[in-house]
Amino acid sequence: MSGSSRSYEEEGVAQSLRALRPAPAAWVQAAKELPAARRELDGIVERARADAAYRSAVLKDLEGSLRHAGHGDDVMRAAALRARLSAIPQPGSV
């Protein structure tokens, strides 16, 4: 292989290195914390399944409940939790 073709190849490699920028650190951190966050949300849903009063209290103040569980103000997570809690059949419902 000639020197010039080698350097062209390395230039291509350098371009590829430049192409893959890291995502914002906060996004990456949130994605890494996903399993733990899921476990906590599962815990809230399980408890709400067994305790109707707890379920209505959480639904009344979703953001507050999430903050209490250490999730901060996460709109997407709040929407996901609301959907899961709303899907729990209530006593007397058809």
Next chain:
Amino acid sequence: MTVREPRDIGDAELVARCRRGEPAAWAELVDRFERYVYAIAVRGYRLSAEQAEEVFQEVFARVYEHLGTLRDDGAIRPFIGALTRRLAVDQLRAGARLKRLGDEYSTEHDSAEAFEAVERALDVQEALAGLTGECREVLDRFFVRDESYATIARALEIAPGTVASRISRCLSKLAKELEGRNLGPGPSGERTR
């Protein structure tokens, strides 16, 4: 028997460890593919930061949900690529950026080249894992983080004159590593069970 660090294992074993609930494995999976997902969303589809973030989080949430039902653990990369593209298109549709046919053609045409570049870039990133930590760091600082020779020299506590030669040496090693991967067998992605 020594247990390899998540960083040193192939995609298939990494997915298997994620399924077993190893937190370090999941963190490595995110590290391994975060740039890929981000690049598809931002370079491939030119999503806004807000749209890209939504796609980014949704991709990893769905990957996590589907860990137990993947047909081929070793094919996690194409799975993530296809998922990211599908969610990005959904975002564009939601934002009505593909309303007119002309816009749609233009977006798809532009994206094909961008996707190819992203796939090549991920090949390079995977090959980077085969180099020493010293090489990985200097290449990442210079090419990805755009740090100057002076900044790199200070951070690595080496002479500024050494930075350029180290970059050149490591880039050459990386090119050889890629060449070896193209000629030889693929990365060890076989399931171990």
